Amino acid sequence: xxxxxSPTKANLLKSKSSLEFSKKGFELLDRKRTVLIKxxxxxxxxxxxxxxxxxxxxxxxxxxxxxVNITMGVNNVEELALSIMKEGEHEILLKSIMGVExxxxxYKKDKLDTQYGFFRTNPVLDIAVTKFREVRYLIYExxxxxxxxxxxxxxxxxxxxxxxxxxxxxxxxxKDRIKFxxxxxxxxxxxxxxxxxxxxxxNN
Numbered sequence: 001x002x003x004x005x006s007p008t009k010a011n012l013l014k015s016k017s018s019l020e021f022s023k024k025g026f027e028l029l030d031r032k033r034t035v036l037i038k039x040x041x042x043x044x045x046x047x048x049x050x051x052x053x054x055x056x057x058x059x060x061x062x063x064x065x066x067x068v069n070i071t072m073g074v075n076n077v078e079e080l081a082l083s084i085m086k087e088g089e090h091e092i093l094l095k096s097i098m099g100v101e102x103x104x105x106x107y108k109k110d111k112l113d114t115q116y117g118f119f120r121t122n123p124v125l126d127i128a129v130t131k132f133r134e135v136r137y138l139i140y141e142x143x144x145x146x147x148x149x150x151x152x153x154x155x156x157x158x159x160x161x162x163x164x165x166x167x168x169x170x171x172x173x174x175k176d177r178i179k180f181x182x183x184x185x186x187x188x189x190x191x192x193x194x195x196x197x198x199x200x201x202x203n204n
Contacts, residue, residue, distance in 0.1 A: 005177055015181060019174035020167050029163040033156060039097055040152040044147050048144045054135060062133030068125045073084050080125065090140065100155045102148035105140045165192035 005011055068077050090107035 007181045026142045026166040047145045064128035105144045
């Protein structure tokens with residue numbers, strides 16, 4: 001590759017500039033990769049914590065629901081479930097981490113507004129409803145975090161690929177090119193020096 005480049009001082013300066021540019025590019029990509037990995041690992045820990053909470057809350061909610069079904073009857077519970085306020089609106093915004101857009105789920109935790117009459121229910125139903133609402137909000141958080149981890153992982157892979165291309169291909173290429181041009185120019189300078197010396201000796 002280097003042998004195809006004309007060994008001139010202009011190309012030497014150009015190659016040195018390209019080498020410095022590639023080194024700076026690698027440093028920036030390496031820094032970006034480090035920040036993204038740190039952020040992703042933090043989110044993975046957060047996801048594990050949320051998953052644990054979801055599992056715990058869901059088990060509590062399911063146990064409460066089983067008790068409600070036993071004490072009130074499945075048909076009554078199904079009928080009352082239709083009167084419970086449905087899921088509120090949520091909005092998905094985007095925030096940037098080192099140029100990577102990750103989701104930020106915005107939602108409002110509405111107060112529990114039961115539409116069913118208390119004479120037909122018992123306190124366990126309210127507990128079950130509350131627990132399932134908590135699970136829902138945790139799932140919002142989990143979806144946000146897991147989607148963010150996925151996007152960061154993709155960007156880390158792209159960044160790693162670009163950094164490797166600079167470190168393993170571009171930087172060595174420019175180093176070889178600079179070495180080739182410098183050696184060729186030095187050889188040419190020695191030849192010119194000896195030629196000039198020989199001419200002077202002849203004239204003397």
